[in-house]
Amino acid sequence: MNFTEAEILGLVGAFIWPLMRISAMFVVLPVFSIRAVPARVRLILSVALTLAVMPLLPALPAVELFSYAGGLMAVQQLAIGLVSGxxxxxxxxxxxxxxxxxxYSMGLGFAAMVDPQNGEQVPVVAQFYVITGTLIFVGxxxxxxxxxxxLDSFTTLPIGMAGLATADVWTVIAWSSRLFAGGLLLAMPMIASLLLVNVCFGVAARAAPQLNIFSVxxxxxxxxxxxxxWVTLPDVLDQFSGLLTDAYELIGHLLRL
Incomplete structure (x- = not known):
């Protein structure tokens, strides 16, 4: 059985294009992107999903793998996968x-531990929220x-020169403000309550200077x-589920689902 160079490059391209989109998602996808998950696990999952989806792909454009057009297609596939995760x-x-x-409001800003998501030091309260949110996400x-x-995006957003438009990029940038708005919404009840307590301690310190306010x-x-x-955890998890729902709606909009 003989294969021409064009046929070999076509087979390689049919494997490389979807692999780029899928592997890019696993690079930033929560749970799979943590440092505790070896890179070879992400690679095996990406290759397995690519082999499973290859027979279902629509006809690929006749673009040379090592060309300017092929480079633009590679950038589009990487962008779609990275944005999704x-x-x-x-x-x-x-x-x-x-x-x-x-x-920081309750005085535990100094108590930090390594976040497995990004390998940086974060307060233990933030780590508690991340672990709880991860369990909800997986559950x-x-x-x-x-x-x-x-995987469905290979039908609605097929592999080709067209992919994410400039308007889609600006949509993602605008939605990134939800990081601060959502985080503030999650923490506002506790921050406001602890601020009121600190104000009361400040008034007590002014009224009774001999009181050691730090030890009390x-x-x-x-x-x-x-x-x-403990009291606000159910509400925090509800807000987190709402943020996840909004995130998936945005992903569906970007992937034309």
Whole structure:
């Protein structure tokens, strides 16, 4: 059996183009992008999904793999995969932002641990929110839903020169403001309550200067903060689920689903 050079390049392109889109998503997809997951695991999953989706792909354009047009197609596939995972990553960044605000308000800003998502030091409260949000994300099969949406995008947004438009990029940039708005919305009840407590301690310190406000206020603020985290956790998780829903709606809009 003999193969021409054009046939070999066509087969390689039919494998490389979807692999780029799928592997780019796994690079930034929560749960799979953490440092605890080896790179070879992401590679094996990407190759397996690519082999599974190859027979279902529509006809690919006749573009040489190593050409200027091929480079533009590669950039489009990488952009589609990266944007799909990046939007979900912003939702988890909102949890980190909210946890940092709560931790600093209750005096736990100095207590930090390594975040497995990005390998950086974050307050323990933020880490608690991230772990809880990850359990919700996996429990709702959010990772499977995103993988399915990306695989469906090969039909609605086929491999070719056309992909994400400039308006889509500006939509993602505008939606990234939800990182701060959503994080502030998650943490606002606790921050406002702890601010009121600190104001009361400030008034008490002015009324009774002999009172050691630091030795009295820190344990009370810490215990009240832990109590507020426990009381508001269901509402925080509801808000997190709402942010995830909005993120998936945006991804569906960008992938033309």
């Amino acid at each position: 990046f939007i979900v990553q912003l939702v988890f960044a909102a949890l980190v932002f909210a946890g940092q605000g709560v931790a 709702l099969d959010g990772h499977l839903l995103l993988i399915r949406m990306l 206020g820190f344990p009370i603020t810490l215990m009240l903060g832990i109590l507020l985290i």
